[in-house]
Amino acid sequence: MHALGIETSCDETSCAIVKGRKVVANFTVSSLRYHKRYGGIVPEIATRNHLKFIDKVSLLAIRKAKIDFKDIKVIGATYKPGLLGALLVGVNFAKALSLALGKPFLGINHLHAHLFSPFLDNRIPFPFPFIGLVASGGHTEIFLVKDFTQIKLLGRTTDDACGEAFDKVARAFGLGYPGGVYIDKIYSPDFKESFSFRCGRKGFNFSFSGVKTAVIYKKSELEKEKKIDRGTKIKILSSFQESVVKTLVEGIEEAATKLGIRNIVCGGGVVANRRLRELLKDLEKQKKFKIFLPSLAYTTDNAAMVAGLAFYLYNKRGKVSNFNLEVEAN
Template structure:
């Protein structure tokens, strides 16, 4: 006899990962992960030092059907078992989003099931429920990735998310990529910098902490000045024909990023009077960020929730999870002509 609950298929194509996930929405409202299949085109972008939209779109076209089949095989399901389809409608790269939205419309139409066009950023928050269960009634989420650095007040994962703060220039992950390129480390820059930093001295170089002065915005971020400071320090060392201590540069840069992120997140949690902080996005897998966040949350009496690294990066499971929560809320499905919206604001959790 099949297990009770509704099956939601999620599709994610906002950037360079083609993700297809499957979850089961249980009768009690909990969500169980069944499959998480991802095909990445990151290797095709590495030689350019960043994502090339046209390459990403073509890679999604080629990977979509095979990735969906792989997810169904992982879950031991047939396509006919799917009860609803959720897809990232934005934000993201326009062409990449269009591939996923078109595929989702085709699957939903062929199966005769509801379609939910959902927000990529909200998906990064919803994915935590696959690992740690339901979110509290109110919490703070910090989303840290290559394209986004945001503080979000979450009063309802299916419908009530408000931006509290954001980066005014580079995202944290973007700064990692640019510093890695400067130091001739591989792309994407997060993992190699994290690895090198373990061998370096985090206090060797006093890099600046952006927007941390008494008159600066309490909840906004800036990493452009930090990136520039690293570049000037390295260029000066090279002009003086000194060996660049790459491990120390990585450790000092990473300490500056983690220091600002965690300090501002803990401050915002206090300002909002919430007792839970969720950190997600690709940079959430960073070892120093995780350690410092754990220390500061413990000192402040906050519960810290961080999904495992596989779920922090872009994936279809997070979109399936968000779709399941939207379905459970009783929200009306999205219309069949939903667009791909590259600039979709986080406050719009689902397109209606």
């Protein structure tokens, strides 16, 4: 059986079709180029682009999969969290498709879908229970996952998401958007401890607003003293990135250790960060955890993870949603 997934929580308009966990089609149109000039996502622009492309990516996915709409058994769409207008486009399109085809509709939690992403295009057994980390431009959360129907929030950022901190620091340094990509390219392990920056962490909760402010202030201070050049900027940004990714790793390590769980699953755009993936591999080797990461193609927002989770919840757990399901914004 095939599941169709729709993802429109932010700036990506995406539609995918999966069979089990095999991705047979995944098409995404991003409006990122329109947001770059503003240094962040403009909700109205994102929503207009979803309206323009949602039907087109759906048709492309059907053609790529070489099936007909009638062959779809369940239709899943992200209904939370995200931008209100953007979510409405995807969910209403999915509901209309479901009604027209007489197929069940299933609302999918975007964050839970990120935790499903490491299991796409493979047959790895689901490592329940596991500690889940979702790290992206809009979210930083730690979960306890006993099943994809039993997910408990353990901790989250109390202010900026880690990816948001990357974006704001990058903007202050005149880099592009999204900032994490540029800082990751600039990062040098030789300068990872050139400056002392610390992220906040209490229990399983994070705080990244303070480190963001400290980095921006340090740059301003050195500029006033005329002690900043390209090399100094690289040192500042490398130290900043090291602090952020180490804090993420420390958080999930503490959660796994305290709860006696050996499996860790990570998802979200920040999980594409090279240094973070390196530290996670080190953690797996040194502390004997089993860590599951998505392929780089599935770290960013995509409909394949939505379709995959919809397939699982419907086929394995018998879940469906009512048409009165409402979207839930951030």
